Amino acid sequence: MKRLSQLLDLFFPNVCLVCKEKLTNNHCICEKCLNELVLLDIKKCFFCGENPAQNGLCEHCKKELDFDEFVSAFKFDNVIQSLIHNLKYNEYMKIGKLLGELLANRLSKYEFISDIDFIIPVPLHKVKERERGFNQSYLISKEISNILKIPLGKKIVKRSKYTRTQTKLTKEEREKNVGDAFKIKYPKFVKEKILLIVDDVITTGATMKSMALLLKKMGAREVYAASIARA
């Protein structure tokens, strides 16, 4: 067996996804790169990164996003960027687990976390999920759910509209693009409930915002949001 693993190593060397150094652990990233991750300052707004914040958002961003509280973990630097990129296209199982673990660690320090009834990953449209083979927000959420023992509500919200890739759109176009993109499939798991939406990266916030608005409209008591990073 040793020879087989050496042979595999030759063709598929187990290297750190970020620095490409050979790995001595069984993860996807080396200790050195993991230690380079920069945690966001909890006293500043997690969205604009500038102003002092209460519940993760400054006054300005709070008006814009309307989450009861927002939590983000890391600065969107090289390390996070290569993890998220590979999560989308490559070794997604291992990375999803790692990112979920990191975000769970941060979330565990918040009081609201013990009140959450369901974690809701931002859903992908079923066509997109089929193409990709997985939903990255779901992988992260699943890990958080395991670690923090909070039920996962994978199917509560569904994406009913196949939206274009958002990266090249302006803020207004994005908001229009995601408006009515979601449908609540199981309203009884929303009404009077306290929910946590999870996504990998938050960019303009348009996607999470439109989900939060819909959940509130359907009677959710409180809606929290969390992301690995803010791009």
Ligand SMILES: [Zn+2]
């Ligand atoms: Zn490395």
Ligand SMILES: [Zn+2]
């Ligand atoms: Zn802000």
